[in-house]
Amino acid sequence: MHAAIVYHSSTGNTRHCVEVIKAEIEETGHACDLFDTRQAKGMDLKEFDMLGVASAVYGFRPAYAALEFLRDMPPVEGKPAFVVACSSMVPANSLNRMARMLRGKGAHVLGGIEVQGEESWTALRFPGLIIGKGRPNADDDESIRAFTRDLIEAHGQSISGKDVERPRFRRFSPFGMIGMLTSRVVMRYAMLGKKLNEDKCTKCGQCAEDCPMGAITLDPYPKFGSRCMGCFSCVNLCPEEAISTPWTWGRVRYKGYGNSE
């Protein structure tokens, strides 16, 4: 089996989850390649016999970058697939939303997993009160490995023509209703603007390189374009803390998976 996992991760938590899945798939003698949503644009999925789609949760739904991939990907008639949602506390119906879009492309969704990741929304990162601090942790990794082993078994059953029970994901959630309203533009406006401190900025370009939407250009300082999906990656990961929003005041940034403060 050769799996492809397409993922969106702004601060590394979701990327860690898919790295654990990849390691477990390889451990069992199969192959697995990871692609972030930027690399996956226009990708030929035919050479893969399983497709995973993984996303961080922003505004009670999967990240716009993951939804955009799912919207634009070609049909994958009958291809076994799975979904992963990484959120700090309220994934709402993100798994169901991704699974529904995959099924709309003809995929055969075999399973999905929700994983808790440390809070990356600076508005909620009060010093000393950080939701999911240090997550995903070793216990989460074990759950992800167990999920992957079940998935590999389900994949074997599916390709040998046996029936695989259709996974049930949370379909309705009051937060999911809010998630219908948090479009990319709403999320961008919800940041209440990004402010650059030119005295701190070294023009290193890391924010432009990391931006999942390609929304930042250097001129020679960063300029923020309208493709921004409000993910806070640039605010959180700038090594000089040169980008701020009103939500940043008094709160600590999330420096990414493995860098919990």
Ligand SMILES: Cc1cc2nc3c(=O)[nH]c(=O)nc-3n(C[C@H](O)[C@H](O)[C@H](O)COP(=O)(O)O)c2cc1C
């Ligand atoms: C703008 C923004 C909105 C978020 N919205 C939610 C949410 O609705 N529900 C939730 O549980 N976590 C939410 N989070 C937290 C992230 O889902 C969580 O920190 C996740 O682990 C980040 O994954 P990543 O490191 O792969 O980007 C939000 C984070 C940000 C920055």
Ligand code: SF4
């Ligand atoms: S990452 Fe920070 S320091 Fe580097 S260019 Fe962007 S804003 Fe400036």
Ligand code: SF4
């Ligand atoms: S500009 Fe910043 S907040 Fe907007 S999508 Fe890019 S990294 Fe995320």
